Amino acid sequence: MDKAVSPPFNAKLMCSVCKKTAATFNLIKGIEGEKLLYDGICGQALFASDPRLVRALQANDVMKAHHLMNRGIDAYCPECEKSYCSTHYVVTQKRDADNCIERMDGTCPRGHKRRLDSTGEKPNIVAPFLNDDQ
Numbered sequence: 638m639d640k641a642v643s644p645p646f647n648a649k650l651m652c653s654v655c656k657k658t659a660a661t662f663n664l665i666k667g668i669e670g671e672k673l674l675y676d677g678i679c680g681q682a683l684f685a686s687d688p689r690l691v692r693a694l695q696a697n698d699v700m701k702a703h704h705l706m707n708r709g710i711d712a713y714c715p716e717c718e719k720s721y722c723s724t725h726y727v728v729t730q731k732r733d734a735d736n737c738i739e740r741m742d743g744t745c746p747r748g749h750k751r752r753l754d755s756t757g758e759k760p761n762i763v764a765p766f767l768n769d770d771q
């Protein structure tokens with residue numbers, strides 16, 4: 638049960654409304670080791686793999702995976718404990734005078750609001766860097 642998961646491994650989060658793919662994780666082997674490629678509703682991010690995160694995904698424990706990532710999973714509403722696709726999780730972007738995205742907020746179909754970015758310095762990309770505190 639504690640066997641390490643090795644590539645290829647992928648996990649899909651389905652929208653709980655329309656059953657379409659909301660977000661995907663792909664474990665890939667690169668020259669610098671194993672990486673996780675995340676493709677969510679705000680964009681893609683590539684980051685170093687963490688066995689705890691992979692195990693949580695393998696066990697379908699999306700909430701745990703959400704909490705293992707610094708900024709969480711953008712397609713996941715922690716209050717509903719459900720995932721939503723980009724159609725059903727409404728993302729609003731606030732832009733500054735230079736047309737750069739200042740912040741992004743997501744609203745799930747049940748009206749729960751959550752901030753999806755943390756600094757706003759990387760437009761279109763949510764970089765869910767792993768949270769080492771846990």
Ligand SMILES: [Zn+2]
Pocket residue numbers: 652653654655656657721722723724725
């Ligand atoms: Zn949907």
Ligand SMILES: [Zn+2]
Pocket residue numbers: 714715716717718745746747748749
């Ligand atoms: Zn919700």
